[in-house]
Amino acid sequence: MAGPVLSAHDLLLELGSRFRLTVHRLEVWPGELVGVVGPNGSGKSTLLRALAGIARPACGQVVVAGQDVGSLPHREVARRVGYLPQERTAWEDLTVAGLVERGLYPLAGLPAEARREMVQAALSMCGLADLAGSRLSRLSGGERQRAWLAFVLARQPTLLLLDEPTAHLDYRHQAEVMALVASLCRQGKAAVVVLHDLWLAARYCHRLLVLSAGRPVVDGPPREALRPELLREVFGVEPPVPLADQRADALAPAARAGEGPADGGKGYDHGTGGGPDEAPWVE
């Protein structure tokens, strides 16, 4: 793809009279995994809702794959953007395949055979092919998050917006989910992921957007974004470990020359893939 998957300009969102979120400029390129971090109430989820076209900004524009999100019907946005909100529920006796099938809602009118294939593709992408018939109540926390990821992936969006996909998971399962997202990005998706765990953010994200009180303080590689003095300022506590050494940008191949924006290119090419972060179930 020639341009960024997502670009947002001069966004202003107001929630009541107290809270406002301003993002001057945000671009996400194919293959990029962007983390959004920041304290509670800094506007992470609001930003994701705006990027997904659900919260309509007071001014500014969100463009996904060349289309202005604000002018597209909801379903058209949903086809392009796989937004996974934090708040989600499902009947516990729903099967994994049943849940994933419901992710095809924006693609109304698709023949049954195509639907089945898309569900199957999403399930195997998330390593859930064997659990298709299992009820949600039987899944582990990690499997459950992967089922929700498959739900989002079923409609084959170009952009993933994931709000805390690792919430309530132990460390192994958190790493599992993030490795899966990273491998999806290597296959050409772009993802914006809200994370609380800075270590995970440093390890898996190519770029971090640090939000504080409704505005971005940094948008850059983890090394730059997770400087101790900045974290101290944003979170008000000492950072626990030297995070900057865990960065994924050190592992990532060099930025694609000439394609990225003027400020140094933010597109990543993950053709080589592999490495320690490769999800074990991906062939």
Added chain:
Amino acid sequence: MTVSAPARALVRRPGLWAAAGVGVAVVLLMAVEMMAGALFLGPERVWQGLTGTDPLARQLVVELRLPRALLAVLVGASLGAAGALLQGATRNPLADSHLLGVSGGAAVVGAALLAWHPTAEPPVAMVLAALGALAGSAPLVALAGRGLLSAAGMALVGVGLGYLWAVVALALVTSAGLLASPSLSFLGGSLSGRSWDDLRWLAAFAGAAVLPAAALVRPLDALALGDEVARSLGARPALARAAAAMAAALLVGPAVWAAGMVPLVGLACAQGARQLWGHDHRLLLPGAAALGAALVLAADVAARSFLRGTELPLGVVTACVGVPVLVAVAWRASWRALY
């Protein structure tokens, strides 16, 4: 093997057997409904009545028992489907037209008509009852939309609201000096004394609700995953909720006008359908309607045969089925909340 897994998950074989079983039950219960009564008619005489060769049997079967059986089917199907619609719209397994004030709102209108304008024709009366049903449930459906109530909290407020409407209805019929059998059968539920004309109009209203209900199948499936997830899929939760409330009112209002208050059919049947056919509204809505038809038919047969010479109110019998289901669902919900 894995290729067939989603297909297997979507169409479960036991579901087909259950559907066939419910269908057979409805047919058998209709037959019983036409045989049973003050004068028992064997299958042969029922047939003679239907074909018109036996004048007395014809009088009993065609004028009284057949419309009554069909009324039971329509009322039951309407209440069952409305229960499934309301459960989907409020994302509450305890939702029921009786517990959300839908029936209550219709009952107030019905009582007012009974008190002030007893000669109201079916179409007008049914439209008014549907509007009453919509108004009766509006407070709760709006609260559900804002996510202000838990499942149990909503049921609790709904019970209170239901009491309020029932008391208003009772006050209306009492003030008109109508404490005799028509008002009692209205408040307790009864299928007696309805004409073919009433039945035709009821069928028309139920038929008019089929289209919006069919259009709501996929939005309600999306809504089950939470409002925000539904929005992320491109569905519009507030719109779907309002449409579901209107469709439910269209089903419940006329049914309450025709048969009075028949509580907990929606709750019991929607829950039963979930157990038998899963949570997919494509199967859930017709399934709940079919179970509702069977339940109200069975309840009417029971209501007519328990006491010799008189009838139990229909609501007494459906409550006997609905209350255990209500308790079981609430029990399971609280059990789950502990974990």
